Amino acid sequence: MSEQEIFGKGTWIDKLAHELLEREKTLGRSLELLRVESGLGASGVPHIGSLGDAVRAYGVKLALENYGFKSELIAYSDDLDGLRKIPEGFPDDLEKHIAKPVSLIPDPYGCHESYGMHMSSILLDGLDKMGIKYEFRRAKDTYKNGLLKDQIHTILQNSAKIGDKISELVGQEKYQKFLPYFPVCSNCDRLYTAEAFEYLENEKKVRYKCHDTEISSKMIKGCGHDGEADITKDLGKLAWKVEFAARWAAFDIRFEAYGKDIMDSVKVNDWVSDEILNFPPPHHVKYEMFLDKGGKKISKSLGNVVTGQKWMEFGSPKSILLLLYKRITGARELGFEDIPSLMNEYNELEDIFFGKIKVDNEAKLIKSKGLYEYVNLLNPPKQPSIHVNYRLLVELAKMFKENRTERVMKKLLDYGVIKNPDPQIEKLIELAGNFADEFDQQEKVQVDMDESAKKVLKLLVDALNAEDEPEDIQNTIYQIAKSNGVEPKDFFRILYQIILGTSRGPKIGPLITDIGRKKVAKTVSEYI
Template sequence: MTDFSVLAQTAKAWPFELARALEKRVAEQVKAGERTAEAPVIFETGYGPSGLPHIGTFGEVVRTTMVRHAFEVLTAGKYATRLICVSDDMDGMRKVPDTVPNPKSLEQYLQMPLTVVPDPFGTHTSYGAHMNSRLCAFLDQFGFKYEFLSATDCYKSGRFDAMLRRAAEKYQAIMDVMLPTLGEERRATYSPFLPISPSTGRVLYVPMKHVDAAKGEVTFTDEDGRDVTLPVTGGAVKMQWKPDFGMRWAALGVDFEMFGKDHQANAPVYSKIARILGHRPPEQYVYELFLDEKGEKISKTKGNGISVEQWLAYAPDESLALYQFQKPRVAKKLHFDVIPKAVDEYLTFLEKFPKEEPAAQIENPVWHIHSGAPPAADVPVSFALLMNLVAVANPTDTSQLWGFIQRYAPGTTPATHPLLDELAGYAMRYYRDFVLPAKTYRAPTEHERGAMAELSARLKTFDDAPTSDNLQTLTFSVGTDHGFENLRDWFKALYEVLLGQSQGPRFGSFAALYGQSETAALIDEALARG
């Protein structure tokens, strides 16, 4: 049996690079007496519940899960691990989302903690609780192993109390970190503590008139003009988001966290706050943000890019996990055109896996996507090929596609090849929504017409058992005989005339799947049309 912990010592895949850095950190802390070897290694992800979980949420959790698994393999289970997902649900509601029922009814709750704002959907005790439930359901559908934490619960239950008292003790040190990062006007009113107004219930962005470190209390002017003193514990105040980041690391003993490039400039601030509070900052990893098809940053407000739900309407979630795995520090465009390629790349990696040596398997993305245990792959038809079959067969349901598939790959059925059956359904939806509207057929040139006529004739008289390879050879031969200097032009012509697109699958594979006589008829129809 392969000992992957040995291979993990030199594996180049980025989760192992991060796992090795984390192992070094934990070993140093154990040696220094900062922790015990029995203390679990804490991985954290954060979530802002003002809106629905999105593709960034998925990416952060799936990538962190990959690092967690790599660490467990690297250390051969020497350390226990936990993945906690923290919801910042004590934040004040800054604006009412347009997507909620009766949004005007929530305007009176602006700046109140999300766990105080009523649930406009009528299913939970608060807006924050509703969104937290949506987050957990979102993560559960992918089978993530995690522990959910509500920031409100952590503040109110006393879980953060020790660090909040220490923050009061270190108030000036925290201010010395924060003030240089702020503009002049903001510096005049800034405080790392945000009290919850006793008179209005709102989260207040006001300066502190006095901080009593010994008592763990802060004094400020409330919205009604009275000076009020509150304890920093028990949920009476929360921290500004940058100090909160570092405080949470310290309070929860976080060892690893990754975040998007938009946090990169603030990461040193988070780390300084954690150190001030007596905690070594966690290992951190900054990933690039996705761009839309125009190269612009994806924004929930703009609605550009793709949502998780949209991706999963056209492809399995493993293909999305692959897209998240590949080059996380390179800005990539995330739009619908990338889906088919991601699906076929996933299938290719899955097919290669059992044939690889263990040292290559541990670098294969599917090893990380499936936590070291990829399923057996048997998908004889690519996603691109399925979409082109849909283009010419014009099926109304997947059962019609299976007639072609079973002739191409005898013995396959929806029951024996469920992934292929799923892909057939995805292909039909993707073709209908994205390929069909963009199709542009053209008439062949006289040169192309002669070659296509001969290809049709030779397909009709082809005596060998049709396979992808011999039909590809036949097509290649016809193009050569007709003097195509660049055979790419020949295949491009076939795609544009027969399929209405400039690119397509390996033509021999398409002809074998669709059928040699059906392909000949397709050519004849195109020639008659043009």
């Protein structure tokens, strides 16, 4: 397929949906309803990456609908998963519940029916705030109501064959000895300690023994109980190596993305789905994990979590959607310091969409407009919002603690950035104010400049740091640039990029005076 070929609205989302449709037509399956799925982990605090799985699946749903097909997103909470470790910041008292399904663990904060629902609710709240529509399903109900019983039966009938294939595909030999099914021990409520070793086909029961097992490099004591569990009604769950396949077949799933960290599980599940359950696995796309600014994977248990709720204290829901819809491939370092540039980038996309910024490249224009539409969940506004540079708002918010909204609004009016006060701007000031209060400095932006520009920057820093304040900073900047062979308009642009992360802004002299000349000098000196 040609890279230059444009599908739908020109984004990777449209291309994925097109590939999915072509595959489904080749398979000859019904196109009446195309279900996409996202798995929601319920064992740790949901972060931006957890949200991303569901948001991207929803994008594919929207693209399928845009192509004229009915689609829906299943948001599946794996709340029968066992607790492997206590997330950072949670009570140590949870230690006694290690290896129990998270839906059977009490909510340590007492606001939900279980620990699992507490975690799921955080993620669902994030999806709701972003306008994502989904059908919520829980593992606990799915297994309790026997929705996977036929798939479990078939998988356990073929457990020897599956165990050999798992060993061949990923080198894991565990399931050559045990069944790929974990009953919940009826004596101690633990999941991973109860290892099933025999399937009684006629009775649809597994025999198991609860014994010591290693979880996250820690030995967990089993209670020694010998038991039987009915796969149609007793609590238990399939191992990850086969469970996706069972869900895909039972729910008729046609698309599911997956993270790089579960590649092996997906490889095995695809084979199980195809060869054991006779259900062609869904169309996939693999995405890289988000990393923190230190290059570590963002993890629920490590405590370096960037949650959607925290993000929305500083940025709009659309800034998260933009982050997730921009692209899907490649690992990305992520932190709250990315919010200012994403807030400004959304404004730029909106200007392109409404024709305020001209884009000569047709493919780029289509893609930019398409991205803007997906960030607005294919329901773009009829007219653009009022734009104010987010970094400018942060700098102004730092100046005022008392009556911040009114005083920042007045500055915006004085600068001529806005014509009238507006509730939209009040909300932006609130977000930028939260950001200013939480973080000392903004992310350093990339600025292209030659040696002569750096020399002029050095002279400006000296002037701003001088004992006597220049009478007219605007004119001082102009004269320093002109006297040293740098075009003033180019130099002003460099300063705007350093201070505001954009190529233009309010009159620079008064802005520097308001921010504080020595503070600006310190910022500028970092670029020399």
